Amino acid sequence: xxxxxxxxxxxxxxxxxxxxxxxxxxxxxxxxxxxxxxxxxxxxxxxxxxxxxxxxxxxxxxxxxxxxxxxxxxxxxxxxxxxxxxxxxxxxxxxxxxxxxxxxxxxxxxxxxxxxxxxxxxxxxxxxxxxxxxxxxxxxxxxxxxxxxxx
Amino acid sequence: xxxxxxxxxxxxxxxxxxxxxxxxxxxxxxxxxxxxxxxxxxxxxxxxxxxxxxxxxxxxxxxxxxxxxxxxxxxxxxxxxxxxxxxxxxxxxxxxxxxxxxxxxxxxxxxxxxxxxxxxxxxxxxxxxxxxxxxxxxxxxxxxxxxxxxx
DNA sequence: TTCATTTAGTGGCATATACCACTAATATCG
DNA sequence: CGATATTAGTGGTATATGCCACTAAATGAA
Numbered sequence: 001x002x003x004x005x006x007x008x009x010x011x012x013x014x015x016x017x018x019x020x021x022x023x024x025x026x027x028x029x030x031x032x033x034x035x036x037x038x039x040x041x042x043x044x045x046x047x048x049x050x051x052x053x054x055x056x057x058x059x060x061x062x063x064x065x066x067x068x069x070x071x072x073x074x075x076x077x078x079x080x081x082x083x084x085x086x087x088x089x090x091x092x093x094x095x096x097x098x099x100x101x102x103x104x105x106x107x108x109x110x111x112x113x114x115x116x117x118x119x120x121x122x123x124x125x126x127x128x129x130x131x132x133x134x135x136x137x138x139x140x141x142x143x144x145x146x147x148x149x150x151x
Numbered sequence: 152x153x154x155x156x157x158x159x160x161x162x163x164x165x166x167x168x169x170x171x172x173x174x175x176x177x178x179x180x181x182x183x184x185x186x187x188x189x190x191x192x193x194x195x196x197x198x199x200x201x202x203x204x205x206x207x208x209x210x211x212x213x214x215x216x217x218x219x220x221x222x223x224x225x226x227x228x229x230x231x232x233x234x235x236x237x238x239x240x241x242x243x244x245x246x247x248x249x250x251x252x253x254x255x256x257x258x259x260x261x262x263x264x265x266x267x268x269x270x271x272x273x274x275x276x277x278x279x280x281x282x283x284x285x286x287x288x289x290x291x292x293x294x295x296x297x298x299x300x301x302x
Numbered sequence: 303t304t305c306a307t308t309t310a311g312t313g314g315c316a317t318a319t320a321c322c323a324c325t326a327a328t329a330t331c332g
Numbered sequence: 333c334g335a336t337a338t339t340a341g342t343g344g345t346a347t348a349t350g351c352c353a354c355t356a357a358a359t360g361a362a
Contacts, residue, residue: 012265013272013281014172014179015194020291021165021172022319023215027296028165029320038320040348043166057310064174069349071312076347093310093357114163121164124294129287130164136284140171143275145178173349180350189350191318208340220319222342227317244327244340 017140024121031117035110039117041077042110045099048083049107053096055088064141082106168291175272182268186261190268192228193261196250199234200258204247206239215292233257 028039037045047059054062060070074097077083082103088094099107122130179190188196198210205213211221225248228234233254239245250258273281 011285012194012197012269013285014175014190014268016285016288016292017168017172017175018191018194018318019215020288021168023292023294024165024168026320027294038347039165040169043163043169046163055310064170065348066350067311068313068351072350073348091310091358095311117165118163120296124296125291133287133291134162134164134167136280136287137167137171140276140284141167141174143174143178145271145275169348177350189317206340216318217320218341219321219343223320224318242328242340246341 027121028114028117031120032110032113035106035113037106037110039114040073042107042114044073044077045082045103045107045110048097049099049104051097053086053098055094055096056085057094059097077103178272179265179268182271183261183264186257186264188257188261190265191224193258193265195224195228196233196254196258196261199248200250200255202248204237204249206245206247207236208245210248228254 025039028042032039032042035042044059044063047062048054051058051062056070056074057067059065060067063070065073074083074085078085081100083097084100085095085097088096125133176190179193183190183193186193195210195214198213199205202209202213207221207225208218210216211218214221216224225234225236229236232251234248235251236246236248239247276284
């Protein structure tokens, strides 16, 4: 490959997505810092909150996240007493997840900060821009890259 | 906060960005897997390649990545002999980074796979959609969230 | 009922990535 | 010149995330 006229990473969809995620993650993390939670944790608490004692599998699917990754990510939140798991009586393989009272209080606290970050983002990029960006990102998460079955 | 009528994570720009990044990362990683490199590593090798023995700071800035994070990420690539660092004679604080011959060969190999992933992505989302998405992501990476100085 | 299969999670290991404290080296100012 | 400030990286620690191998439990087929 000749090194002349090679584009920066401006062409790789994946690299640009990661880079933007780093940037935005740093910003949201910054704003949420006073709560002691990272943006990923806030998002996870919220996802658990809006579910009805969701199973780990359901959470992982909603977040397009590997199940084991979810298990790892959950650990600090359980350790810090924000989240707890309960066995499902009907299917003993299943573990359901819910916020503790303490977790609810913390979620409330962190969501206030989240609103600040979210608002700031929309101020900077514009409300409509933000909305269409979210739509695009939502679409990506739902994509199916499988090749159509031959024949 | 009432739990009624709470939106999913459909509203958080950051959460959606991360989720999309997970999805796309899994796809690109999948396609690149035969090379033994992750998509992040391919992107890093490429970024190093297109630079003129860039300094670590320059790479980190281009990727909007923490300098120490870059250092950590570089380690497996150095260990595997794809990348090497050289001291800058004019400023002994500075370390420049470049591909080894082996790294160049590997980059060539992985870029072929990258093209497959990239093409597949564009087939699925559409060429124009992809281009405008990249533009939006590029814009995010360049944002400045600082509040304008008071007064 | 029994055995094979599928499903739900766990634990280990590896990379990705951030922040902080620290060191070394350069630049700046008086 | 010498004290101070700034810059470039390193190493530690913690979370984020993925894959693989493994266990337990439920499902399905013979």
